[in-house]
Amino acid sequence: MAEERGNTAHGPGRVLVALYGVFALAASARAAVQLATRFDQAPLAYLLSALAAVVYVVATVGLVRGGRQGRRTALVACALELAGVLAVGTLSLADPAAFPDETVWSGFGRGYLYIPLVLPVLGLLWLRRRPYGWMP
Amino acid sequence: MTPGLVVAATVAAAAVAALGVLSTVLGRRIGLAHLVGAGALELVLVVQAVVAGLALAGGHRPAELPTFVAYLSSVVLLPVAGVLWARTEPTRWAGTVLAVAAAAVGVMLWRLLQLWEATGG
Numbered sequence: 001m002a003e004e005r006g007n008t009a010h011g012p013g014r015v016l017v018a019l020y021g022v023f024a025l026a027a028s029a030r031a032a033v034q035l036a037t038r039f040d041q042a043p044l045a046y047l048l049s050a051l052a053a054v055v056y057v058v059a060t061v062g063l064v065r066g067g068r069q070g071r072r073t074a075l076v077a078c079a080l081e082l083a084g085v086l087a088v089g090t091l092s093l094a095d096p097a098a099f100p101d102e103t104v105w106s107g108f109g110r111g112y113l114y115i116p117l118v119l120p121v122l123g124l125l126w127l128r129r130r131p132y133g134w135m136p
Numbered sequence: 137m138t139p140g141l142v143v144a145a146t147v148a149a150a151a152v153a154a155l156g157v158l159s160t161v162l163g164r165r166i167g168l169a170h171l172v173g174a175g176a177l178e179l180v181l182v183v184q185a186v187v188a189g190l191a192l193a194g195g196h197r198p199a200e201l202p203t204f205v206a207y208l209s210s211v212v213l214l215p216v217a218g219v220l221w222a223r224t225e226p227t228r229w230a231g232t233v234l235a236v237a238a239a240a241v242g243v244m245l246w247r248l249l250q251l252w253e254a255t256g257g
Contacts, residue, residue, distance in 0.1 A: 014225045018218065018236040026240075029206040037202065 008066040008074065008127065016126055019119060020060040026112075027053035027104045034101065042100050048088055049103040052116075055081045056104075059123065071127055078123035085109055085116050137188040137198075137252040142245050145184060148177040149242040152215075156235030159228065166222055166230045174234065177241065178215045185212050188252070199254040207251070211244045 009017050031050040039046055055077050062074030089108035092099040102111045109116030152173040159166055185208055198204045218237025222230040 010225065011227050011229050012232075014221065015229050015232045015236060018221055018233045021217070021221075022214075022236065022240045025210055029203065029210065033200065033202045033206065 008063045008071060013063060013126055016123060017060060017063045020056055020063060024056035024060045027056050045099045045101060045103055052084060052104045055084065075127050078120045082120035137184060137191065141180060141184045141187065142249045145177065145180040145245055146242050148180055149238045152177055152238035153235040156231035156238065159231035163228045165226065166234060170234055174215045174219050181212050197255055198251045200251055204248065204251045207244050207248050211241055214241050
């Protein structure tokens with residue numbers, strides 16, 4: 001199998017890309033609606049929502065492109081995503097008033113079956129494992 | 137956007153997801169059954185989008201119209217994207233890719249139905 005080293009979008013990585021793609025889509029749609037229709041109600045929450053969307057899009061692109069640059073991009077995005085879901089998850093439980101509307105990261109992603117919490121961990125594990133060779 | 141269509145689409149989505157997971161478990165690539173399943177799912181979704189589109193044109197207003205339209209168009213594209221992304225994968229994981237797309241369709245359908253039945257101002 002002629003797989004390039006550092007290619008992150010094959011095998012289980014392709015599943016990861018699919019999950020990231022779905023979340024990029026869902027988070028972007030949600031953020032776009034929130035920012036366009038009621039930004040002034042909770043600016044912080046909606047900006048975080050938009051940030052989450054950007055992070056998912058960047059992670060998806062990084063994983064699809066692979067190679068050194070793509071891996072590095074995906075690594076930064078996954079790390080940001082993990083930090084984001086932990087920070088927003090904690091904040092949304094500690095101060096629910098600041099987050100009147102659910103974001104992807106509220107309550108550690110409980111509105112999304114906690115996938116937002118699991119996804120960055122899987123992403124980081126996958127990116128860590130890849131340099132050692134491709135296993136189907 | 138009727139409960140009947142949503143149930144039909146959900147059944148099709150669940151079948152595609154199950155087929156996908158099955159082929160991953162068995163270590164096989166996706167085959168004709170997956171494509172037929174995804175095609176049937178797509179057909180139901182297109183019918184539903186047309187029905188919903190006609191009702192929207194007729195004046196029905198679901199809660200959060202922009203979200204509803206975004207979801208409705210995404211849900212139609214998802215099986216297509218899933219099949220394209222799975223078909224170029226030569227390993228057992230192609231099935232899981234398809235399952236992810238089908239599961240996302242299933243979840244989004246019920247969110248759509250919620251929005252549809254909660255008519256907003």
